[in-house]
Amino acid sequence: MSELRQDPITKRWVVIANARNNRPVHLKKNAEENKPGVNPFAPGNESLTPPEVFAFRKEGTTSDTLGWWVRVIPNKFAAVSLDVTCDEDLSGFHKKKPAVGSHEVIVETPDEHADIALLPHDHMTDIWRAYRERMQTLFQNPVTEYVQIFRNQGYGGGASLPHPHSQLISLPLVPKNIEEEVYHCGQYAEINGRCLFCDLIVEEQRTKTRIVAENEDFIAFCAYAPRFPFETWIAPKNHAADFSNATENMLTNIAALYQEVLQRLAQVLGKLDYNMVLHTAPRNLKSPLAYHWHVEILPRHVQRAGFEFGSGCYLVTTSPEQAAGWMRESNNPEPA
Amino acid sequence: MSELRQDPITKRWVVIANARNNRPVHLKKNAEENKPGVNPFAPGNESLTPPEVFAFRKEGTTSDTLGWWVRVIPNKFAAVSLDVTCDEDLSGFHKKKPAVGSHEVIVETPDEHADIALLPHDHMTDIWRAYRERMQTLFQNPVTEYVQIFRNQGYGGGASLPHPHSQLISLPLVPKNIEEEVYHCGQYAEINGRCLFCDLIVEEQRTKTRIVAENEDFIAFCAYAPRFPFETWIAPKNHAADFSNATENMLTNIAALYQEVLQRLAQVLGKLDYNMVLHTAPRNLKSPLAYHWHVEILPRHVQRAGFEFGSGCYLVTTSPEQAAGWMRESNNPEPA
Known part of the structure; x- marks a missing residue:
């Protein structure tokens, strides 16, 4: 079944x-x-x-x-x-x-x-x-x-085998979280004629306090209202709804920034259990502005418990500004 | 802050x-x-x-x-x-x-x-x-x-102190999960003139396969589409939106059924980490049919990981019918 x-x-x-x-x-x-x-x-x-x-x-x-x-x-x-x-x-x-x-x-x-x-x-x-x-x-x-x-790292991240691996599941429907994000991005695009995520990136670049790292194509920042302490998002700087259209150059640059974020997290938090999730446009996006693909890195060193699963409101005890500051200051070793 | x-x-x-x-x-x-x-x-x-x-x-x-x-x-x-x-x-x-x-x-x-x-x-x-x-x-x-x-039991349930305790947090807004449930119950009441939860209870009583236990005032059943294996809900059989109006008799009966469910879960799963959450009507419910208070017991023996936090779609590997069957068959010790 x-x-x-x-x-x-x-x-x-x-x-x-x-x-x-x-x-x-x-x-x-x-x-x-x-x-x-x-x-x-x-x-x-x-x-x-x-x-x-x-x-x-x-x-x-x-x-x-x-x-x-x-x-x-x-x-x-x-x-x-x-x-x-x-x-x-x-x-x-x-x-x-x-x-x-x-x-x-x-x-x-x-x-x-x-x-x-x-x-x-x-x-x-x-x-x-x-x-x-x-x-x-x-x-x-x-x-x-x-x-x-998605990727589950370590027991706290829900991994059942230690050998490094990620997974994918294709579905015959749009799951709840994506449906919600697409709904709010679509609503915003209709009212403002712009992509919500693009405007979020502009806001993060203006305030700077939550930015962790950047390269030519991507920006990494701690989410303003996260579900997990140190939750970090990586998004293309230029509007792009669908990950499957990513260019070779973009793949090179997401790979680099993903590794940099994981290294900076490990420097601050030590050996880290986490989830990585890739959010992309579902089939049949109503408008090209109604989504913006991105990666979310969800550190799992803190349990989510009755309050979170009961209310859907998350309690986070490290501010994203503090988390991003520590990650910026961390020593970023060069990849091998 | x-x-x-x-x-x-x-x-x-x-x-x-x-x-x-x-x-x-x-x-x-x-x-x-x-x-x-x-x-x-x-x-x-x-x-x-x-x-x-x-x-x-x-x-x-x-x-x-x-x-x-x-x-x-x-x-x-x-x-x-x-x-x-x-x-x-x-x-x-x-x-x-x-x-x-x-x-x-x-x-x-x-x-x-x-x-x-x-x-x-x-x-x-x-x-x-x-x-x-x-x-x-x-x-x-x-x-x-x-x-x-809410109540967090054990490390897996997010408890930070072992001494038995539950908690409450009051909020100046209606949190996401409650807002969603109230929205769908309100929509259903408007269309059907009935409480969605009351109709759910009728359906569970008709099919019987997910029922765990009942008493005079309450019914306990495994959720049809749960987030956790063995997720069990306890709800008043007669319509009641607001827990804070519960009568003395109802408190006596929810206490008994809550203990029975916890005992049956422990019989099947052994020493159990779990969350208990109480869902009740927020202030200013639009219609008295737009909510139905209930308790959710969320066993935490299985990690929720990248797929769940990424998509909002949950992967559950024990069917609620199987879980309820095992819980019904379990030996229910009398409370002291």
């Missing part, structure tokens, strides 16, 4: 995916408690995973063998699938539909101990090229309404 | 409260790692907390001395305060206002090792009486638009 269900009170769609009960949890309370086990993402273990759908690999090497440095595979414990696994029911009190989509793992490096903040810059750019390639491919399927790319 | 800030993209209000940086964290990764320290909630340590605002205590004993069995005190590390701590700015690009409100701790028992699921039923009823009393009192302040009552 893998179905999308809508909560009648909040209208939120969730995925109920029983099969994932069986997924391995190699990270328990912390990395030190790991039971030694077979690492399905390690080079040499390619046969333990479903066949790869994309890879950067040495010329002349063949799929599902050694020679890759970034490898994309279907998730063995997929939350969604391209098979129809339940009937659609949108007319009853409770509404559901099949969770039709793809769930993939981007294995980011053959080195299970690598710190991705310190990967060579070209390597990190290839990870972003893989994101773009998979997003482009998945949007070619007309059932895809959205593709959520 | 304690201010409410609005995120420009999602319109979510959050609390930025720098002072809480200094709060104690006695629970680290798990209870076993606790450093021995002074427990400010222990009987005999009443002078270590701000003066109590309410208590159930033995006749003849005086405030802030021994003799209490439920004690409500202002939170020493308050997220909000009745002092105005920043200027309001609702006209600029970024919007903020003072986080004016009360943040209180309900110390649930003098016994720091008590399992609240097993407290005598009368004692648990007094805890619910304390919730009602404080909510009534805080709504008398015209600045209060909402009162969020």
Whole structure:
């Protein structure tokens, strides 16, 4: 069973995916408690995973063998699938539909101990090229309404395997957070004739207090009203709704600024559990100004608890100005 | 500084409260790692907390001395305060206002090792009486638009002290989750002339598969489209928007069903980290049918990660029907 269900009170769609009960949890309370086990993402273990759908690999090497440095595979414990696994029911009190989509793992490096903040810059750019390639491919399927790319680092970030990897899930509907952001950006564009995110960047550049770092194409800043202390957003400086249209030059520059932000966070907070999420335009954006793609980095060193899950109001005990100040002052080591 | 800030993209209000940086964290990764320290909630340590605002205590004993069995005190590390701590700015690009409100701790028992699921039923009823009393009192302040009552159990639930306690935060605005629920309930009432929650209860009673337990006044069921595996809601069977109007009889019955649900969850899942949140009508509900108060119990044995925080779509790997079945079959010990 893998179905999308809508909560009648909040209208939120969730995925109920029983099969994932069986997924391995190699990270328990912390990395030190790991039971030694077979690492399905390690080079040499390619046969333990479903066949790869994309890879950067040495010329002349063949799929599902050694020679890759970034490898994309279907998730063995997929939350969604391209098979129809339940009937659609949108007319009853409770509404559901099949969770039709793809769930993939981007294995980011053959080195299970690598710190991705310190990967060579070209390597990190290839990870972003893989994101773009998979997003482009998945949007070619007309059932895809959205593709959520995300990364869980460490137990606190919800990772179940320590080997560096990110994931993507494509969905046949636009999930709640994206729908909300698109709604408010669309409303703003209609009233002001400008992109809300572009105006936010202008405001951040004017006040400067929350800016962490910049390069030619991107700006990184601590969110004004974050859900997590040290929550940092990275956005293209020039208007761009859809990540899958990012140029080669932009991929090079997002890779660099992403690594710089991760390094600065680690300098301030130490070894860091976090989530990275990529927000991009859904299919059929009403106006090209109604969205602006960006990356959110959500440090997970502080628990979100009853107040946050109950009210939807978040309690944050480090001001974004203080966080950004510490991150600016931190020593930024050069990537290898 | 304690201010409410609005995120420009999602319109979510959050609390930025720098002072809480200094709060104690006695629970680290798990209870076993606790450093021995002074427990400010222990009987005999009443002078270590701000003066109590309410208590159930033995006749003849005086405030802030021994003799209490439920004690409500202002939170020493308050997220909000009745002092105005920043200027309001609702006209600029970024919007903020003072986080004016009360943040209180309900110390649930003098016994720091008590399992609240097993407290005598009368004692648990007094805890619910304390919730009602404080909510009534805080709504008398015209600045209060909402009162969020919540409980964090264990490290996974975000508790920072192991002594059994719950908390409340009153806010000068209606937080996002409540606003959303009230919006959808209001819309439904307008179209159908009935309460959405009342109809949900009828549907759950018809299908029965998600019901966990019932008594005279309340029904407990696993949510159809939950955010957490085993997420269980408890709601009055007869329409009631506002918890602060709950009768003595209702308090007796919510106390009993709450304990039963916690016991059944512990039977199935073992020692349990969870959040309890109480959702009630905000001030100025447009129609008496536009809300229905209820309790949500959110087990926290599974991490919420990048997919959930990124998309707002939740991935749940135990179906509510399976969870409710296990909870129904569990052995329900009688309260002491």
